[in-house]
Amino acid sequence: MFHVVILTELWYHVNMIIGVDIDGVLAQVHEWYLDDVAKYFLAQGKPIIDATAYSATDMFGVTREQANEYWDTAIWRYAKDVEVIDGAAEYMAMLKKDGHTIIINTARWLSNQDDKDGERMRALVRKWLLNHKIPYDKLVFAEFGGGNKMTSCRENNIDVHIEDSPKEIELVAPHTPVIIFEQPYNRDFNIQNTHRARSWRDVHDYINKIKTR
Numbered sequence: 274m275f276h277v278v279i280l281t282e283l284w285y286h287v288n289m290i291i292g293v294d295i296d297g298v299l300a301q302v303h304e305w306y307l308d309d310v311a312k313y314f315l316a317q318g319k320p321i322i323d324a325t326a327y328s329a330t331d332m333f334g335v336t337r338e339q340a341n342e343y344w345d346t347a348i349w350r351y352a353k354d355v356e357v358i359d360g361a362a363e364y365m366a367m368l369k370k371d372g373h374t375i376i377i378n379t380a381r382w383l384s385n386q387d388d389k390d391g392e393r394m395r396a397l398v399r400k401w402l403l404n405h406k407i408p409y410d411k412l413v414f415a416e417f418g419g420g421n422k423m424t425s426c427r428e429n430n431i432d433v434h435i436e437d438s439p440k441e442i443e444l445v446a447p448h449t450p451v452i453i454f455e456q457p458y459n460r461d462f463n464i465q466n467t468h469r470a471r472s473w474r475d476v477h478d479y480i481n482k483i484k485t486r
């Protein structure tokens with residue numbers, strides 16, 4: 274008897290549903306603060322007092338009202354002009370090719386409002402993602418204010434969520450594993466059920482190492 278055994282390369286790949294934040298993960302929000310927001314407050318005699326801060330109130334020592342005054346007009350320009358974070362489009366395309374599902378999960382200001390401003394912001398977000406060739410399977414607009422991504426992660430069966438905001442990380446991590454996308458304001462922030470990535474390459478390497486299903 275003669276047996277022919279065909280050996281095919283058996284490979285096993287675990288596909289995941291990946292949640293991706295926009296501001297601070299895909300979009301260079303911190304750099305925008307250090308440039309555009311900084312110029313605005315400097316003109317009012319308020320220089321940067323903490324360059325690693327997350328909010329304008331902490332970075333420039335201004336009130337929430339003063340910060341909101343800036344954003345009331347600048348938010349539309351920001352939504353259109355903010356730069357993309359290095360490697361985001363390339364590595365997200367690779368993750369898609371690897372077989373993962375990508376859900377963009379943002380709580381961008383105004384984006385979940387049921388009015389004209391909300392519509393305008395959602396359209397700008399879609400346009401920005403398209404302009405920067407960022408691939409995704411679904412776009413979710415979570416409620417603004419912090420802590421609502423916990424719900425959107427659960428509702429969308431997200432296996433791992435990529436996030437920069439310390440507040441969101443703290444609330445999401447007890448329920449859904451989080452990849453902390455490193456920014457100056459989260460550098461010292463470490464809690465359970467998180468992994469730190471310093472770049473999009475780091476994110477890609479890590480996702481293809483973990484198995485959740």
Ligand SMILES: [Mg+2]
Nearest residue numbers: 294296297437
């Ligand atoms: Mg963010």
